[in-house]
Amino acid sequence: MNMPVKLSCRGLWKVFGPRPHAFLERHDHRPAEADFAASHHVGAVRDVSFDVHEGEILVIMGLSGSGKSTLIRCLTRLIEPTAGRMEFENRDLLKLSRVEHLRLRRDKLGMVFQHFGLLPHRTALDNVAFPLEVKGVDKEARRAIARRYLSIVGLDGKEAFYPRELSGGQKQRVGIARSLTTDPEIWFLDEPFSALDPLIRRDLQDEFLKLQKQLHKTIIFITHDFSEALRVADRIAIMKDGRIIQLDTPENIVLRPADGYVARFGADTPKDSVLSAGAIADTALPERLPPRRVYDHQKLSDIAPDMLLDGEDRLVLDAADLPAGILTRRHLVSAVFGGRTS
Numbered sequence: 502m503n504m505p506v507k508l509s510c511r512g513l514w515k516v517f518g519p520r521p522h523a524f525l526e527r528h529d530h531r532p533a534e535a536d537f538a539a540s541h542h543v544g545a546v547r548d549v550s551f552d553v554h555e556g557e558i559l560v561i562m563g564l565s566g567s568g569k570s571t572l573i574r575c576l577t578r579l580i581e582p583t584a585g586r587m588e589f590e591n592r593d594l595l596k597l598s599r600v601e602h603l604r605l606r607r608d609k610l611g612m613v614f615q616h617f618g619l620l621p622h623r624t625a626l627d628n629v630a631f632p633l634e635v636k637g638v639d640k641e642a643r644r645a646i647a648r649r650y651l652s653i654v655g656l657d658g659k660e661a662f663y664p665r666e667l668s669g670g671q672k673q674r675v676g677i678a679r680s681l682t683t684d685p686e687i688w689f690l691d692e693p694f695s696a697l698d699p700l701i702r703r704d705l706q707d708e709f710l711k712l713q714k715q716l717h718k719t720i721i722f723i724t725h726d727f728s729e730a731l732r733v734a735d736r737i738a739i740m741k742d743g744r745i746i747q748l749d750t751p752e753n754i755v756l757r758p759a760d761g762y763v764a765r766f767g768a769d770t771p772k773d774s775v776l777s778a779g780a781i782a783d784t785a786l787p788e789r790l791p792p793r794r795v796y797d798h799q800k801l802s803d804i805a806p807d808m809l810l811d812g813e814d815r816l817v818l819d820a821a822d823l824p825a826g827i828l829t830r831r832h833l834v835s836a837v838f839g840g841r842t843s
């Protein structure tokens with residue numbers, strides 16, 4: 502990935518218990534499982550390191566209790582990590598003063614949580630405008646901005662509604678609009694759609710992806726729903742017992758899982774829903790290029806029906822519309838029906 506790193510963490514730990522710092526020191530930052538239990542400490546986040554690149558959606562995924570929320574709360578410094586380093590735009594986050602950090606959180610970070618957290622006695626418009634009010638933006642200006650974001654999330658006409666008059670999906674959209682008003686540099690979403698029923702959830706995922714196409718935010722998105730992770734992620738970090746077990750593209754998580762825990766998430770996922778044309782294209786271009794084209798990011802599940810019907814190869818184009826390879830019918834059939842692809 503060529504984009505600059507926006508946020509990074511190295512060797513991040515969050516230990517809960519009576520003496521977390523002393524505990525980590527005593528065990529040389531490598532406590533064994535038995536050490537935690539013996540001293541009544543919990544290793545909620547254990548030696549986590551990763552980079553998030555500008556414009557990327559990094560999904561953090563794992564079973565309940567694997568440490569996702571604790572990790573995101575450390576990254577936003579709602580809680581203090583026990584050890585490790587975090588950098589935001591190459592600035593050492595843990596060296597910022599409390600005031601500097603509050604300013605950073607207010608101006609550069611956006612957060613959306615699963616329980617909408619709207620103010621019940623304020624209209625949708627004034628809920629969305631709230632962060633701007635905190636920043637001291639005057640009433641007319643903040644309402645104009647809030648109106649624009651309500652419109653972006655599809656809530657035109659609902660400006661004067663109170664939270665109790667909105668559906669769950671609409672409330673979540675208000676939350677999303679509110680978190681965007683300050684134009685955050687990095688956007689944290691902690692299970693943003695999990696309180697919603699499956700159909701609305703899918704709609705909001707689609708809208709979220711559309712929104713991201715316009716806004717190009719750097720996003721850390723938490724979910725415990727693997728199909729949601731596959732839909733929205735550029736890369737997925739799989740957590741277990743506080744550690745990141747694998748951080749990889751959705752394709753590799755499904756096709757090349759690091760261990761049985763990761764494999765279980767992908768076990769029910771049809772291969773063609775994660776494999777893209779670019780992943781199996783033959784990069785040696787023939788003299789005569791096939792007339793029909795597909796893009797390298799298109800999933801085989803979208804391409805296969807047409808290709809199987811007409812039986813013709815496809816020219817695979819990259820994002821710059823340049824030829825990246827050929828997708829042959831034989832490759833397609835073996836990828837979709839033949840199990841392994843390489």
Ligand SMILES: Nc1ncnc2c1ncn2[C@@H]1O[C@H](COP(=O)(O)OP(=O)(O)OP(=O)(O)O)[C@@H](O)[C@H]1O
Pocket residue numbers: 517518543544545563564565566567568569570571572725
């Ligand atoms: N304040 C706390 N004190 C002690 N242990 C805690 C505290 N907060 C979290 N934990 C423990 O840390 C571990 C990770 O919890 P966390 O909430 O980060 O998991 P999660 O992956 O977000 O789970 P879920 O999907 O259920 O929200 C759990 O074992 C939890 O019990």
